[in-house]
Amino acid sequence: MKIKQKPGTICVQGGWKPKSGEPRVLPIYQSTTFKYDTSEQMARLFDLKDSGYFYTRLANPTNDAVASKIAELEGGVGAMLTSSGQAANFYAVFNICEGGDHFVTSETIYGGTFNLFGVSLKKLGIECTFVDPDASEEEIQKAFRPNTKCLFGETISNPGCKVLDIEKFSKIAHKNGVPLIVDNTFATPVNCRPFDWGCDIITHSTTKYMDGHASSVGGALVDSGNFDWNAHAEKFPGLCTPDNSYHGLIYSKSFGKMAYLTKATAQLMRDFGSIQSPENAFLVNIGLETLHLRMAQHCKNAQAVAEFLEKDPRVAWVHYSGLKNDRYYTLQQKYLPNGSCGVIAFGIKGLQEDSIKFMDSLKMICIVTHVADARSCVLLPASHTHRQLSDKQLLEAGIPKDLIRLSVGIEDVDDILGDIKQALDKIKK
Numbered sequence: 001m002k003i004k005q006k007p008g009t010i011c012v013q014g015g016w017k018p019k020s021g022e023p024r025v026l027p028i029y030q031s032t033t034f035k036y037d038t039s040e041q042m043a044r045l046f047d048l049k050d051s052g053y054f055y056t057r058l059a060n061p062t063n064d065a066v067a068s069k070i071a072e073l074e075g076g077v078g079a080m081l082t083s084s085g086q087a088a089n090f091y092a093v094f095n096i097c098e099g100g101d102h103f104v105t106s107e108t109i110y111g112g113t114f115n116l117f118g119v120s121l122k123k124l125g126i127e128c129t130f131v132d133p134d135a136s137e138e139e140i141q142k143a144f145r146p147n148t149k150c151l152f153g154e155t156i157s158n159p160g161c162k163v164l165d166i167e168k169f170s171k172i173a174h175k176n177g178v179p180l181i182v183d184n185t186f187a188t189p190v191n192c193r194p195f196d197w198g199c200d201i202i203t204h205s206t207t208k209y210m211d212g213h214a215s216s217v218g219g220a221l222v223d224s225g226n227f228d229w230n231a232h233a234e235k236f237p238g239l240c241t242p243d244n245s246y247h248g249l250i251y252s253k254s255f256g257k258m259a260y261l262t263k264a265t266a267q268l269m270r271d272f273g274s275i276q277s278p279e280n281a282f283l284v285n286i287g288l289e290t291l292h293l294r295m296a297q298h299c300k301n302a303q304a305v306a307e308f309l310e311k312d313p314r315v316a317w318v319h320y321s322g323l324k325n326d327r328y329y330t331l332q333q334k335y336l337p338n339g340s341c342g343v344i345a346f347g348i349k350g351l352q353e354d355s356i357k358f359m360d361s362l363k364m365i366c367i368v369t370h371v372a373d374a375r376s377c378v379l380l381p382a383s384h385t386h387r388q389l390s391d392k393q394l395l396e397a398g399i400p401k402d403l404i405r406l407s408v409g410i411e412d413v414d415d416i417l418g419d420i421k422q423a424l425d426k427i428k429k
């Protein structure tokens with residue numbers, strides 16, 4: 001029997017298991033194609049009767065090793081890497097929703113996901129209803145319709161830093177016979193494993209903490225294997241009725257717990273082709289090897305910074321679930337007992353120009369369109385990442401106009417605090 005390893009060990013050694021004489025370090029299989037001896041062997045692969053590599057758009061050994069490390073960290077049955085977090089969220093929903101379908105999503109989600117769901121999926125005929133994740137079960141239930149196919153949320157919302165009540169969400173989803181999909185980007189499996197709380201499918205932007213060094217854009221889709229598609233077969237014809245583009249194969253019959261991921265590969269990857277390059281997968285893997293160490297340091301530094309900001313008279317408000325006074329402290333204690341992440345949302349007293357003055361005065365902490373990597377960085381979502389959202393949408397997404405998103409890195413905390421202090425001193429009294 002396989003011995004269950006601790007997360008730190010999986011971070012370092014999961015996925016790639018070299019045999020005698022093979023490279024100790026995961027190689028980059030920089031090859032689009034794979035060689036077979038007979039035409040028959042190749043044909044069986046195309047019929048999904050054998051598993052094996054034939055074309056990197058569908059599977060690649062480097063990507064598979066990294067995907068299986070992520071699956072192991074999350075406690076899932078399998079995972080797939082995608083070219084970006086956006087692609088992962090698109091696939092997660094599109095794998096079970098088609099034109100005429102509907103889904104329900106928390107409204108406090110990443111701006112890119114908000115647009116994907118509210119604008120682009122709508123053009124494909126898939127509608128969604130945004131709900132306040134803190135609303136009661138009864139209130140959220142009202143958003144469900146007979147054609148609703150899934151419920152979606154973010155463990156820790158970007159950039160609002162709200163913590164999702166995953167158990168509440170999974171209860172609502174399952175009562176309605178649909179899976180819960182959770183974007184676990186900010187928490188990472190080191191700090192929270194949504195499958196342990198009833199979530200069915202997890203997505204990641206591996207661009208963030210998993211890569212951790214801001215070197216490669218990527219995403220991942222992970223399946224718990226727990227959702228019983230056949231029990232709700234009428235809702236999920238794509239999984240439970242014959243696929244004419246694959247010789248009438250029925251995914252839920254042929255692949256059991258791997259049905260969802262097999263369909264995502266065989267159909268979505270085949271047709272939309274948003275693969276992660278093996279080289280990017282290699283970089284994500286190097287990041288994963290230190291994820292457990294980095295997350296602990298991000299949380300430690302962010303806790304110190306949040307406590308400092310909370311006490312500073314020039315700061316109007318701070319959202320960080322590690323603060324005892326934070327609205328999400330209780331949920332953090334339940335779902336993220338080892339810490340949440342390095343991202344803090346806060347506002348500065350005064351006008352928006354004071355926030356801008358503060359940000360422009362930072363020396364080591366940089367203004368960049370990024371979050372969740374080793375280097376501390378800062379952004380004003382209302383005028384940067386979320387610029388396309390109207391004032392009303394900003395409010396719904398839980399983003400006050402003065403919200404500064406500070407991504408606390410793993411530099412020495414004294415230098416991070418020093419930079420923040422000198423920048424706050426530059427604001428006019």
Ligand SMILES: *Cc1c(COP(=O)(O)O)cnc(C)c1O
Binds near residue numbers: 158183218
């Ligand atoms: C960044 C981000 C995404 C999108 O990921 P990309 O890799 O930039 O496409 C999705 N969800 C969350 C929570 C994110 O922070």
